[in-house]
Amino acid sequence: MAERVTIEAAPRTVLGKKVKQLRAEGRLPANVYGKAIPSRAIEIDARQFARTIKSAGLRAMIELKVAGETEPRYVILRGIARAHGTGEPIHVDFFQVDPERPITANVPLRLVGEAPAVRDLAGTLLPGIEIVSVRCRPLDIPDTIPVDIAPLKGFDSVLTVGDITPPPGVEILTDPSVVVATVAKPRIRGQRGG
Incomplete structure (x- = not known):
């Protein structure tokens, strides 16, 4: 079974061009969405994300713990936007899955x-x-x-x-x-x- 890793997240209120300030603080803007699940703007620690992906790989099942939510979200990485196409991650998309649905x-x-x-x-x-x-x-x-x-x-x-x-x-x-x-x-x- 694939290694399950945990990433801590917080709801994100900073949107649009203001996310540059988030990145300057070491935070990575992200969105989590899924089938019949409204998209939610979140932010995660950029260094923790980089370490997690380096150790677990891009296909890992991630347990996303969003501050203020009682249950973790099971997500897979759906997309990474990088600075200048190949640089550091500047935005991440997570796709929430139902752990019981194949x-x-x-x-x-x-x-x-x-x-x-x-x-x-x-x-x-x-x-x-x-x-x-x-x-x-x-x-x-x-x-x-x-x-x-x-x-x-x-x-x-x-x-x-x-x-x-x-x-x-x-x-x-x-x-x-x-x-x-x-x-x-x-x-x-x-x-x-x-």
């Missing part, structure tokens, strides 16, 4: 184990896709899905999405015939005469 998410694959065709036959592992689309409840989104490469015993062996066993409660939506990994034969170096 959503679609992209999850990275992690190749694990050892392929006999690589170990015993000197082949080269050729990874295919790196990410699959899944459907599950927001709190069940895995950080990664491990794929055991031990079945790759020969050069004709292929692992596909259909060979992946997802964690409980997770349905993989990516086409089952898509190649995840295969092994290439070793190159034979030709000898040149002098």
